[in-house]
Every structure is written in structure tokens, then in C-alpha cells.
Amino acid sequence: xxxxxxxxxxxxxxxxxxxxxxxxxxxxxxxxxxxxxxxxxxxxxxxxxxxxxxxxxxxxxxxxxxxxxxxxxxxxxxxxxxxxxxxxxxxxxxxxxxxxxxxxxxxxxxxxxxxxxxxxxxxxxxxxxxxxxxxxxxxxxxxxxxxxxxxxxxxxxxxxxxxxxxxxxxxxxxxxxxxxxxxxxxxxxxxxxxxxxxxxxxxxxxxxxxxxxxxxxxxxxxxxxxxx
Numbered sequence: 001x002x003x004x005x006x007x008x009x010x011x012x013x014x015x016x017x018x019x020x021x022x023x024x025x026x027x028x029x030x031x032x033x034x035x036x037x038x039x040x041x042x043x044x045x046x047x048x049x050x051x052x053x054x055x056x057x058x059x060x061x062x063x064x065x066x067x068x069x070x071x072x073x074x075x076x077x078x079x080x081x082x083x084x085x086x087x088x089x090x091x092x093x094x095x096x097x098x099x100x101x102x103x104x105x106x107x108x109x110x111x112x113x114x115x116x117x118x119x120x121x122x123x124x125x126x127x128x129x130x131x132x133x134x135x136x137x138x139x140x141x142x143x144x145x146x147x148x149x150x151x152x153x154x155x156x157x158x159x160x161x162x163x164x165x166x167x168x169x170x171x172x173x174x175x176x177x178x179x180x181x182x183x184x185x186x187x188x189x190x191x192x193x194x195x196x197x198x199x200x201x202x203x204x205x206x207x208x209x210x211x212x213x214x215x216x217x218x219x220x221x222x223x224x225x226x227x228x
Contacts (some may be wrong), residue, residue, distance in 0.1 A: 008144040010100040012036070013196065014048050015169075016071065016134075016141065020042065020043070020046070020145060022041065023046065023082075023083055024038060024042055024052060024145075026082050026083075027041070027042050027078070027079040027083065029082075029083040030078055030079075030081065030082040031075060033075070033080070034141070035103075035137065035141065036075075036137055036140040036141045036144055037075025037076045037079065037091070038075055038076070038078070038129065038141075038143055039079075039144040039145055040075075040076045040077045040079070040101065040118050040144055040152075040179070041076030041077065041078065041079025041143075042076065042079045042080075042082070042083055043144070043152065043153075044076060044079075044080060044116045044153065045080045045082075045083035045084050045105075046083060046101055046117065047114075047116055047141040047153065048068070048103060048104075048105030048114050048116050049066070049083070049084060049105060051105065051112075051114040051116075051155065052066070052105050052106065052110070052112045052113070052114055053107055053108035053110065054075075054107060054111065057083075057084045057086070060086035060192050063085055063092075063107045064083060064108070064168065064169065065107055065108050066084060066086060066092060066105065066107065066108065066110060067086070067091075067092050067093075067094065067106045067167075067168065068084055068086045068092065068093050068094070068103055068105050068106070068167075069078060069094045069096050069100045069103060069104040069106070070093065070094070070095055070096065070098070070103045071098040071099070071100040071101070071103060072097065072098070072099055072101050072102070073095060073097050074099055076101060076118070076165075077103075078177065080092060080103055084105075089148045089204075090168055091166065091167070091168035091169070092112075092168050094166070095120050099129055101117065101118040101137070102115060102118065102156060103115070103116055104116075104160060106160050106162070108167075108175070111160075112157070113157065113158050113159060114155060114156070114157055114158070115155070115156050115157075115158045116153050116154075117153060117154040117155075117156075118152065118153060119151065119152060119153060119154055122144070122147060122151060122152045123140060123202065125131055125143065125147060125151060125187050126139045126140045126143035126144070126147075127139065127143075128143070128144075128192070129142075129143035129146050129147050130142040130143040132224070161188065163187075163215075164187075165186045165187035165188070171185075171186075172185070172186050172187050173185070173187050174186075176196070176197055177197050177198040177201055178187070178195045178196050178197060179197055179198075179201040180198060180200075180201050180209075182196045182198050182212070184199075188202055190202035190203070
């Protein structure tokens, strides 16, 4: 692919080559900000889709053939969504928040998977490709547009095994948590000590229920009374 993807991205619905700038315009509008991460994510998505044989992932015949695993919840993720059309609500975008600027693109028809990682050293190369710009982030943004992809990214073929419950378009029923009574969909429940539980009840969640906090306060007061 080389530097060709810098000028031209992929075929659109009307078989006209879409430029990187046209992709970026869509990405900026979706994200709401023009930043270096948008360039990284846009080029990452273009390379990923091309590498798994999809030239128009938003089209009717290709949109059900792709899943993208994104490893960071930053600006680049919005750019990847803008280019690919993948969404969490469609089960075609998976957020694996490892804090790594990388994404894996999977062709569900061929099982080919390509992981694209943004190289950290690309930051230091920005002055080489945009020497006329002094402001750091503007310099990175413009440099990332023209930087050869082998200097900007590490690209590797990987293997991804996707569980049935993570596949798009499938509704696999729901069960009720035996502790909190919440309903759990998509086989995301946990069987623990012969009980069916939701993951927050089984492992602890990002939130604490008010009744649980109140119970802890009562227990704390009772412990203080006993001590006195």
C-alpha cells in the first residue's frame, strides 16, 4: 500500500476514490475536534479495512462483514467509527481499553484479522515531515497525514476468536440475576456457587448501590458502638 493511502483511501459507493482529506472531514465532524488522534485513527482504519479486503465497510454488502476491536478510548476511536461505520450498538465495535493506541480489524467472512498499532516514535518524527509548523499538536497532525505508514504504524496479522455472544445481529435471550434481579442479555451472566448472577454482583462493578452503601454505614456505626 505504501504512501498511496495518503492521497487516496478506498472506493466509495459510486466507485470514486475518496481522499484522506475527505475522510478526515467526516471524522472531524463526527468527533467535533481536529486533532492528531483523528489523523491516526482515520489512517489506521483505512489501512485496516484495506488489509482485510474491505474497500467500503459502510456499504450494504460489507457492513456485516466487519468487527473492530479498539484498544483505547481516545480520539482515534471516533475516527475509526467514522471511517468504518462500526458502532457499539451494532456489536461491530468492541472497546478493549488496554490504553494502547491500536485496533484490530476482522473480516467475519474470511476470518482475516489485522492489528494496526501507532508507533510511539512517530511523535519524534513529526518535525521531519512538517518542519514549517512550530506548534506541537498542529505539527503532529500535519505530519501524520504524510508520514509513511511503516513509520507511523506497526501492522501485523493476528488471530481473533470471537465468541458467539459477541457476534453482531444475534439476540441470545436474557436471564435474571438471582441477587439484584437485574436482567442480563447476551450470555453475559456469571454462574457462581450454583447461582446465576450479573457481573457486578459476581465481581463488583463500577458503581455501588445506595442500599449497599447505607448498609456499610450502619455496620460501621454498630462497630463503633461496640468499641465504646
